[in-house]
Amino acid sequence: MKLITAIVRKEKLNDVLSALFENNIHGITVTKVQGHGGETEKVETYRGLTVKMELSEKFRLDIGVTDSFVDKTVQTLITSARTGEVGDGKIFVLPVEKVYRIRTGEEDAEAVTPVLVGV
Amino acid sequence: MRRLVSLLGLFSLGTALAQEQDPATIAWLLVSTSFVFFMVIGLAFFYGGLVRRKNALNTMMMSFISLGIVGITWAVVGYSFAYSGDGLLIGDFGYFMLNGVGLEGETIPTILDFAFQGTFAIITAALISGAVVERMRFSAYMLFITIWSIFVYAPMAKWVWGGGLFENLAGNAAIDFAGGTVVHINAAISAVVLALIIGKRKDYGSKAMLPHQVPFTLLGAGILWFGWFGFNGGSAYAADNLAALAMTNTLLAPAAAIVVWALLDMFRTGRVTAVGLATAVVVGLVGVTPAAGVISPMSAIIIGAIATIPSYFFITWRGSSSLDDSLDVFGAHGLGGITGALLTGIFVSSAWGGDVNGSASQLLTQFLAILIAIAYSAVATFLIAKFVSLFVPLRADDSLEAQGLDIPMHGEEAYTDGEGALLIPVSSSPAAARVAGRPAGGKV
Secondary structure, eight states: OEEEEEEEEGGGHHHHHHHHHHTTOOOEEEEEEEEOOSOOOEEEEETTEEEEEOOEEEEEEEEEEOGGGHHHHHHHHHHHHOOSSTTOEEEEEEEOSOOBOTTTOOBHHHHHSOOOOOO | OHHHHHHHHHHHHHHHHHHHSOHHHHHHHHHHHHHHHHHHHHHHHHHHHHSOGGGHHHHHHHHHHHHHHHHHHIIIIIHHHHHSSSOSSOOOSTTGGGTTOSSOOSSSOHHHHHHHHHHHHHHHHHHHGGGTTTTBOHHHHHHHHHHHIIIIIHHHHHHHHSSOGGGOBTTBOOOOSSOIIIIIIHHHHHHHHHHHHHOOOTTTTTSOOOOSOHHHHHHHHHHHHHHHHHHHHHTTOSSSHHHHHHHHHHHHHHHHHHHHHHHHHHHHHSSOOHHHHHHHHHHHHHHHGGGTTTSOHHHHHHHHHHHHHHHHHHHHHHTTSSOOOTTOHIIIIIHHHHHHHHHHHHHOOGGGTOSSOOOHHHHHHHHHHHHHHHHHHHHHHHHHHHHHHHHSOSBOOHHHHHHOSIIIIISOOSSOOOTTEEEOOTTSOHHHHHHHHOOSSSOO
16 A cells, blocks of 8 residues: 655646546545745746745645555656656655545555546 | 916917817716726726636736837827828828827817727727737737737728728728727737637647636626726717717617527526626627617617627637637627627618618628728738747747746736745846746756
8 A cells, every 4th residue: 555645736737637537546635735846936026026936836646556556656647747847746655554445444455446436 | 477378378278179179078088088998907807817817917917018008009100090181091190199189179179089099999909818818928919919009900990980991882881880890800800810820728628728717707897898888988979869879779788698698508508607698798798889879779689689699609619619719809809790790780770870771782881891801900910920920929938838927927926925935135136036037947
């Protein structure tokens, strides 16, 4: 069991989501986050006030997967989120001790296997 | 003493003018000028709400910059090209730099005519922006509307209102009460041509690009309608019963458009949409513009209702086509304008302010005027766009388009809470700030 956490560009979120769905990766939590990943700061000017925006808005995706799904998920993320410019984001793969599905009490692999309803 | 003399001089001049000019008409046109001016702000909100939040400022700025640029081109030579001389196609330099545009004038001071007409020129140029938002480079847009306002808008205003070409087409004068041809068809055709030259947005057809602030769009549509009372009402050029008729028709045509649009929405999807209703208001207004002061109120209702139908179905189809006229300038202003101009030839009534009654030959004249306007607008826009592209690329770089144009074009964001913003000391040079502001590039 692994938890894959990806930080991606705001404007790439739609591409990333469609790519994940195409590859049958469905259990995703998305959070709007801000951070600094070494990209060039944006300078903005509001009349006399000039500021450097140190933080860029990004999206963070959290995806729980079984070990056999890790490579596919990571490759899908890399391909769909990449632009080649600094600031494309990061992917972290973390070990997971236990997963429960709240609705059924299923554990681990069963808990992260999506049930497709009404497709 | 000198001051007193000049004051007395002004006083006597004022009395003399008051006798020959009509104070009621002056008052109404002063109000109308402010109303049409306000439409530009309404347009900024109408368009601004329809784009994604990363382009909100850029889109609204495209309207606001027109207040500056076209305001000045109109003063320098635009008004002269539209109203000076006996030319059939274009005016002369008689009013160049406002030479001879002063306090005198038959019913109103010429200076007021200049200001009133100036607001029309400003909003027409701004209308074009709706087709090219979210990708056109701002500097290219500035250069484009500068040239366009002088060489496309001004001559066409001459044809329609300045005693030019449209005074006699196939035996009739083309009827365009408040500018359906010169404002709406003209802007819409230029918009489509410019959109085709620049190309569609990168995300067009592959991603959902949703309006970021629909309440802005409703507010904008409301302001446009409000301002249109001056646009059509003021075009009566008198505080008289024709102004009253034009205003009433301006109330009724969009009302009919709203009802028809809502019914079509209900029939097609079961729900009445807000963006659709805002669009309906504009279509109804555009449709009645050429006819406002020459048709009966019942005809205004019919024009508003009929004009809605082609626009509705075109706009519904357009979203699935490859034509990225992003905010449907052609669907609303082009088709609404064409339908309105044609119906004007049918519904014009001498009992309601018209010089003639509707007839087949009038319809033919309207049709010819539309064709000429479309042809000129399309060709001239193509040439101007090519000319502009010699100096500056028309389109923003792909990476800037992805990022949104607000920050790269204007250095500002529409919505920011300032998190992570560090002050740069005033002593840093603006040039350094500009270089640092370039988004592409390596680590700092």
